[in-house]
Amino acid sequence: MTGQKPGSSIPAGIHxxxxxxxRHIDALMLELHQARYEQRxxxxxxxxxGLGNRLALVNAFIEAQDAAALxxxxxxxLLLNLDGFKALKNSAGHAAADQILVTVAMRITSAVxxxxxxxxxxxxxxxxxxxxxxxxxxxxxxxRILAALEPNIDxxxxxxxxxxxxxxxxxxxxxxxxxxxxxxxxxxxxxKSEGRNKLKVFDPATxxxxxxxxxxxxxxxxxxxxDQLVLFYQPIVELATGRxxxxxxxxxxxxxxxxxxxxxxxxxxxxATGLIAELGRWVLRTAVxxxxxxxxxxxxPQEDFSMRINVSAADLQSLxxxxxxGEALADAGxxxxxxxxxxxxxxxxxxxxxxxxxxxxxxxxxVGLEIDDFGAGYSSMGYLRKLPVDRVKVDRQFVRxxxxxxxxxxxxxxxxxVIRSCGLEGIWEGIETAEQAxxxxxxxCASGQGYFFGRPVPGAEFTELLSLRQAWPV
Numbered sequence: 126m127t128g129q130k131p132g133s134s135i136p137a138g139i140h141x142x143x144x145x146x147x148r149h150i151d152a153l154m155l156e157l158h159q160a161r162y163e164q165r166x167x168x169x170x171x172x173x174x175g176l177g178n179r180l181a182l183v184n185a186f187i188e189a190q191d192a193a194a195l196x197x198x199x200x201x202x203l204l205l206n207l208d209g210f211k212a213l214k215n216s217a218g219h220a221a222a223d224q225i226l227v228t229v230a231m232r233i234t235s236a237v238x239x240x241x242x243x244x245x246x247x248x249x250x251x252x253x254x255x256x257x258x259x260x261x262x263x264x265x266x267x268x269r270i271l272a273a274l275e276p277n278i279d280x281x282x283x284x285x286x287x288x289x290x291x292x293x294x295x296x297x298x299x300x301x302x303x304x305x306x307x308x309x310x311x312x313x314x315x316x317k318s319e320g321r322n323k324l325k326v327f328d329p330a331t332x333x334x335x336x337x338x339x340x341x342x343x344x345x346x347x348x349x350x351x352d353q354l355v356l357f358y359q360p361i362v363e364l365a366t367g368r369x370x371x372x373x374x375x376x377x378x379x380x381x382x383x384x385x386x387x388x389x390x391x392x393x394x395x396x397a398t399g400l401i402a403e404l405g406r407w408v409l410r411t412a413v414x415x416x417x418x419x420x421x422x423x424x425x426p427q428e429d430f431s432m433r434i435n436v437s438a439a440d441l442q443s444l445x446x447x448x449x450x451g452e453a454l455a456d457a458g459x460x461x462x463x464x465x466x467x468x469x470x471x472x473x474x475x476x477x478x479x480x481x482x483x484x485x486x487x488x489x490x491x492v493g494l495e496i497d498d499f500g501a502g503y504s505s506m507g508y509l510r511k512l513p514v515d516r517v518k519v520d521r522q523f524v525r526x527x528x529x530x531x532x533x534x535x536x537x538x539x540x541x542x543v544i545r546s547c548g549l550e551g552i553w554e555g556i557e558t559a560e561q562a563x564x565x566x567x568x569x570c571a572s573g574q575g576y577f578f579g580r581p582v583p584g585a586e587f588t589e590l591l592s593l594r595q596a597w598p599v
Contacts, residue, residue, distance in 0.1 A: 173223060174230035177244040182252055183302045185242040189256040190296065199298075200256045201263035203270065204309035205233075205291040207249040208321040213285055221280050225287055228278045236273040237266055251289075252306070260295050260326065267291050267324045275322070288322035290314075295327075311335060342398050345378070345391055349407050353379050356411050357581035360590070361433065361552060364566040364573050369591060371431035371465065373574065374412040375581045376404070392437075401439045402446075408434055409453050413464060415584055417457040424591045431493060433465040438472035442479055447486040454492075461491030465516070469497050473512065488513035495552070500540070509547045517544055521555025521575070527564050538568040545569075 169181035177185070189200035207229065214222040226249065233251060234243050242254040253270070255263050271291060277284040292312025296305050308327045316325035348354050354376055361371040378386040395401040416432040419425045440446045454461055466487065473480055473496070487494060496509075499517040509517070519540065526533045544551040556562050556575030565573060579590060 171245040174227055174245050176230050176234070176251075177242060179244065179246050182242065182244040182246070182254055185254045185256070186296070186302045186305065189254065190298075190300070192257065193296070193298070198257040198259060199296045200254055201258045201260065201293060201295045202305050202309045203253040203255065203263065203267045203291055203293055203324075204306065204313050205251050205253075205270070205289040206313055206317070208288045208290055208317075210249040210287065213287065217280065217283075217285065224280060225278055225285065229274065229287065229289075232273040233270050236269040241266065252309075260293070263293055263295065264324065264326070267293055271322055271324060290316040290321060291324040292316055293324060293326045308332060338394055338398065341391060341394050342400055344380070345395060345400060345404070348378055348380070349403055353381065354404075354407060354411075355379055355583060356408065356415065357583055358415075358587040359574060359581040360579045360587075361431075361572055361574050362578045364553075364562060364570055369425075369578075370429065370572060371433060372587065373433040373435075373467070373581075374408060374415070375435075376408050396437055396439060399439070401437050402443060405437060405440055405446075406449055406453075409449065410456075413453050413457040413459055416463060417459060419588065419591065420459075422588075424588055431463055431465045433467050433495065435497065436466045436468050436472065438469075441468070441472060441483045443483075444479075446483060447490065450487065450492060451490055462493065465493035465495050467495045467497040467518065468514075470499070484513050498554075509549065514549065516550040516552060518552040518554055518574070519544075524553055524555040524557075524561055524565070524575070527561045528558075534564055534568065537565070537570075541568055541570055 169177055169184065171178045186200060186202075189197075193199045207225075210222070210225070213225065217225075226245070229249075229251070230243070230245060233253065237243055237253055238255070240256055242256075244252045244254070246252055253266070255266060258266075271289060274287060274289055277286050290313055292309045292315070294305055294309040294312060311331045312325045312327040315328070315331060316323045319325065355378075356374045357377055358372040358374055360369045361373060362368065363370045376388055376392075378388075378391055380386050392401070392404075395404050412432050412434050416425070416430075419430075420427055443449075450464070450466075451461075454464060473484070484494065493516065494512075494514040495516040495518055496512075496514055497518045498520045500520045500523060523533075523537055523540065527537070541551055550571055552572040552574060553565050553570050554574050556565065556573045556577045558577055561575075562573060562577055579587075582590070
């Protein structure tokens with residue numbers, strides 16, 4: 126047939142059109158493939174720095190773990206966080222902060238090997254995956270990165286230094302990407318706690334400590350809700366008369382498995398994990414509630430008897446704390462002066478704006494403010510005169526040597542004179558004998574606390590003590 130190729134049913138004039146269509150389809154497929162590639166690349170790229178992002182890190186980790194399963198060395202992960210970046214961002218502004226991050230990204234990239242994968246996980250956190258890398262070599266790469274970050278970064282009008290805290294974790298066969306990141310993060314946090322611009326290798330003991338901490342936090346939160354906590358009370362005594370003028374409330378944990386746990390074992394965990402505020406509210410309300418019952422039962426006088434509770438640094442940094450104190454006193458129907466808050470020197474030594482606001486607000490509320498363990502730390506007379514405190518509780522170390530050192534009593538008299546010159550009252554801790562109590566009374570010390578007057582005991586026992594003991598011989 127004319128117009129048709131031999132052996133073909135398609136007319137000859139159609140073939141050029143088919144060829145053109147096939148080329149067009151090929152071009153469209155190539156464009157589609159390129160678009161998909163670019164979309165995937167964008168999905169794995171940090172927009173600011175051009176580095177890979179978390180998804181890129183995970184993909185690189187999976188590839189490295191697959192290679193390790195076939196006999197290659199396991200990968201290592203370096204995780205780093207810039208030191209003081211938040212303060213730099215607040216002072217220099219967002220544009221300068223972005224410039225810092227871009228410069229840091231370039232410096233990290235310049236310090237690693239060609240096959241290492243540099244990523245930005247967000248904010249000022251960067252990660253470097255090192256495929257098939259033993260710990261010694263990974264440490265060397267990490268130290269090169271830290272050295273590269275040492276020089277100042279030029280911001281035009283000024284320059285800044287931006288070091289980093291770094292954690293290193295070598296992957297194991299069972300690791301997921303999330304496991305590796307979490308354990309590298311633990312090492313990085315250890316690095317921060319030990320000082321800036323350091324590399325810290327993950328220690329399995331750190332993981333155990335974190336797991337134990339999480340367990341304790343969960344159990345402690347349950348303890349607050351299920352009445353496992355209990356307050357013990359220790360008397361504060363007027364040395365001139367032996368009268369019990371107040372009590373200190375001390376929290377204990379009646380653990381269902383481990384028995385009575387002292388605060389030294391759980392207060393630091395509560396402070397480190399933010400649970401201290403909830404714990405503090407429980408102590409506050411339980412203590413003022415006990416004082417209300419003692420007053421109602423006529424076990425203590427309606428006036429001239431105070432309840433002391435310990436206050437943490439976190440309490441001073443809480444905007445709600447003053448309201449919590451006021452509400453607890455109002456609910457118990459107690460005047461503010463019946464409550465004394467004991468603050469450690471470490472809690473107030475920074476004397477920042479929020480601390481000053483909280484202390485001033487508590488002072489206006491009318492509660493007593495007392496510095497605990499005075500003399501064990503900073504002990505500056507300057508801050509004693511500036512802070513709105515009423516009393517200081519002198520650390521037990523000063524009373525310990527009474528009787529064995531003939532010069533000690535004169536030294537204590539000098540401390541007492543300084544306290545008085547600041548317009549404050551002094552409470553002396555650690556009194557264990559009648560002789561110590563008498564010596565302190567002889568130099569004009571007003572109040573004391575210690576095993577001679579009574580150990581911390583549960584509320585029922587302290588109530589009995591209040592009923593039976595009106596005064597100690599001194």
